[in-house]
Amino acid sequence: MPKLTKADVLKKAEELKNWGKWGPDDELGVLNYVTPEDIVNAARLVRKGKVFRLGLNLDENGPQRGLFGGRWNPLHQMLATGTDAVAGKHDVKPGLRFADDAINLPTQAATQWDALAHVFIGEQMWNGYPATLVDCRGAHKNGIEKFASKMVGRGVLLDVARFKGVECLQDGYGITIADLDATAKAEGVEVKRGDFVIIRTGQMEDRLKSGEWGGYAGGDAPGLAFETLDWIHAKQIAGICSDTWGIEVRPNDTGPDVFQPWHWVTIPAIGIVHGEIFYLAELAEDCAGDRVWEFFFCAPPLVITGGTGSPINPQAIK
Numbered sequence: 001m002p003k004l005t006k007a008d009v010l011k012k013a014e015e016l017k018n019w020g021k022w023g024p025d026d027e028l029g030v031l032n033y034v035t036p037e038d039i040v041n042a043a044r045l046v047r048k049g050k051v052f053r054l055g056l057n058l059d060e061n062g063p064q065r066g067l068f069g070g071r072w073n074p075l076h077q078m079l080a081t082g083t084d085a086v087a088g089k090h091d092v093k094p095g096l097r098f099a100d101d102a103i104n105l106p107t108q109a110a111t112q113w114d115a116l117a118h119v120f121i122g123e124q125m126w127n128g129y130p131a132t133l134v135d136c137r138g139a140h141k142n143g144i145e146k147f148a149s150k151m152v153g154r155g156v157l158l159d160v161a162r163f164k165g166v167e168c169l170q171d172g173y174g175i176t177i178a179d180l181d182a183t184a185k186a187e188g189v190e191v192k193r194g195d196f197v198i199i200r201t202g203q204m205e206d207r208l209k210s211g212e213w214g215g216y217a218g219g220d221a222p223g224l225a226f227e228t229l230d231w232i233h234a235k236q237i238a239g240i241c242s243d244t245w246g247i248e249v250r251p252n253d254t255g256p257d258v259f260q261p262w263h264w265v266t267i268p269a270i271g272i273v274h275g276e277i278f279y280l281a282e283l284a285e286d287c288a289g290d291r292v293w294e295f296f297f298c299a300p301p302l303v304i305t306g307g308t309g310s311p312i313n314p315q316a317i318k
Contacts, residue, residue, distance in 0.1 A: 003253055003254050003255050004226060004252075004253055004254045004255070004258065004261055005254070005255055005257070005258070006255070006257045006258050009254070009258055009261040009264050009265065010121070010122075010264075012226075012229060012265055013121055013264055013265045013268070013269040014269075016229060016230070016233045016265060016269055016270050017269045017270070018030065018233075018269070018270055018271045019126075019127050019128050019269075019271075020127070020128075021271075024127070024128075025127075026127050026271075027116065027126070027127070027141060027142050027143075027146045028116075028146060028147070028150065028271075029116050029126055029127075029270070029271025029272060029273065030236065030237065030238050030239075030270065030271050030272045031147065031150045031151075031238050031239070031273070033193050033194040033236050033237070033238050034150070034152075034153045034194040034238045035194065038153050038154065038194045039152055039153055041154065042152070042153045042154040042155075042296045042297065043296055045154065045294055045295055045296050045317075045318070046295075046296050046317050046318065047318065048318050049317075050286065050317070050318045051315055051316070051317050052282050052283040052286065052295075052315070052316040052317075052318070053279070053313055053314070053315060054111065054198075054278045054279050054280060054283065054299075054313070054314040054315070054316055055110070055111040055278075055279060055311075055312060055313030055314060056110045056111045056204075056277055056278075056279045057110075058074040058076075058103065058105065058109075058110055058311065059073070059074055059076060060073050060074065060075065060076070061073070062074060062109060062110050062213075062217075063110070063207070063213045063216045063217040063245070063277065064106075064109050064217050065213060065214075065215070065216075065217060065218070066218075067215060067217060067218025067219055068217060068218030068245070069106075069218075071106040071108065071109050071217070071218075072105070072106065072109065073105070073109060073110075074103055074104070074105035074109055074110065075103065075104040075105065076101060076102075076103050077101060077102050077103070077104070078099070078100070078101045079100040079101055079102055080098055080099055080100040080101075081099055082097075082099060085097035085098070085099075105311065107144075107304065107307055107308065107309040107310050107311060108276070108309040108311075109311070110277055110311055111275075111276070111277045111278055111279065111311065111312055111313065111314065112275070112276055112277060112309050112310060112311050112312055113144060113147065113151070113273055113274070113275055113299070113301050113309060113310050113312055114267060114273055114274040114276065114308070114309050115139065115142060115143055115144035115146075115147070115273070115301075115307060115308045115309055115310070116142035116146075116267060116268075116271060116273065117133075117134050117139035117141065117142035117143055117144075117306075117308045118267055118274075118308045118309055119263050119264065119266075119267040119268050120268055121264050121265075121268040121269060124268065125141070125142055125267075125268050126142050126267065126268050126269075126271050127141075127142070127271065129141040129142060134308065137306060138305065138306020138307065138308075139306045139307065139308055140306065143304070143305065143306045143307055143308070144301045144302075144303075144304050144307035144308065144309060144310045145301075145303050145304060145305050145306070145307065147273065147300075147301050148300060148301065148303045149300070151196075151239070151297075151298070151299045151300050151301065151312075152297065152298050152299075152300075153194055153195065153196055153238060153297055154192070154194065154195050154196065154294060154295075154296070154297065155195070155196045155197075155198060155294065155295050155296070155297030155316055156184075156189055156191055156195050156196070156197050156198065156293060156294050157198045157200060157280070157283060157284065157287050157293050157294075157295075157316075158180060158183045158184060158187070158189075158191075158197060158198065158199050158200070158293075159183065159187070159200040159284050159287065159288070159293070160175055160179055160180070160183050160199060160200060160201060161200055161201055161202035162200070162284065162288060163179075163182065163183040163186050163187075164179075166202065167202050167205070167206065168201065168202035168203055168205065168206035168222075169201045169202060169203070169222035170222060171203075171219075171220035171221055171222060171250070172220055172221075172222070172249065172250070172251060173201075173222040173223075173249065174222075174223070174224070174225030174226075174249040174253065175199065175201075175222065175223060175224050175225055175228065175249070176225050176227060176228070177225075177227055177228055177230070177231045180199075180228065180231060181231075187287075187291070187293040188291070188293075189293040189294055191235050191237065192235075193235070193236040193237070194236070194237070194238045195235075195237045195238060195239075196237070196238055196239040196240075196241065196275070196297045196299075197235075197237050197239070197240055197241065198241040198242070198275070198278060198280065199223075199224065199240070199241065199242040199243070199247070200242075200243055200280045200284050201221070201222040201223065201242065201243055201244055202222075202243070203216065203221055203222060203243055203244050204216070204243040204244070204277070204278075204279060204280070204281075205243070205280075205281050208281075216244075216245060217245045217277075218245060219245075219250065220250045220251055221244040221245065221246065221249065221250045222244065222249060223242065223244050223246065223247055223248045223249035223250060224240075224242075224247055224248050224249060224262060225248075225249055225253075226248075226253065226261060226262055228262075229262060229265050229266065229270070232266065232270060232272060233270055237272070238272070239272065239273050239274075239275055240266065240272055240273075240274060240275070241274070241275030241276070241278050241314075242275070242276060242278060243277070243278050243279070243280050244276070244277070245276055245277055246260060246263070246274075246276060247262070247274055247276060248260060248261075248262035248263065249262075275299065275312070275314065278314065283295075283316050286318065290318075292318060295316045295317055295318045296316070296317040296318075297314065297315070297316055297317075298314070298315045298317070299312050299313075299314035299315065300312070
């Protein structure tokens, strides 16, 4: 099969473009598919009261190795400690002894949402806003803060690795529409409008087990093939998430003039947000155990004014 060209990618973006669907001022994209009724129905999925955190630890042992955009792992610094208190450093404020700290990190260093301001197509971003509206002061349109009360609804785990009978899909394996549909069928779950769909490849668990991240953040990975863009658009889902750094398959099946072609279409054209670097080990085991692959999903971003992404600790509740 010939490699995708830049023209192919731009053609697909034009074909699946949702610009204007929710009006000229929209900054939510396909999150508009989620209705209050959907959230009420999702809450009814809580039957066991069992909560699964899907966020990776925020610490210096994270996956970043400078392979993409110069990102670094979170840096945690203590501003005040118990040793300070015992040494009398707090005595300038009589009677109060405390600990305090700070953290320094790129917004997309670990488990995170991409905002609709994160990726451009040409000189525009989601809904046709000029890319220049993201400047040194942040995103003046499509910022992550617009999602502050929106990342709630029905979550569905498609455990493709388990369906394929492997612990981890191989780097470069492109998950097809047939793979997604077959996994859903095997699980007995239906992907519906407004869902937050989470894809498990097993890659993060493989890296955690080996104790070495290698090229996890920015390198090769199993992931969604370019053709799945049609599936995402047709299903009218509200979010797409994965246990890899960029959801789509790496290396890309493109020529040298296109990097991350799937991203060119999902975020700026379709208007769907990405949840990346999700930790899925315990959730996947529980879903395999009780054969229930749907759950209440809640993953609000930090309210970062003008942010192009945000660290998160998503919760799946069954």
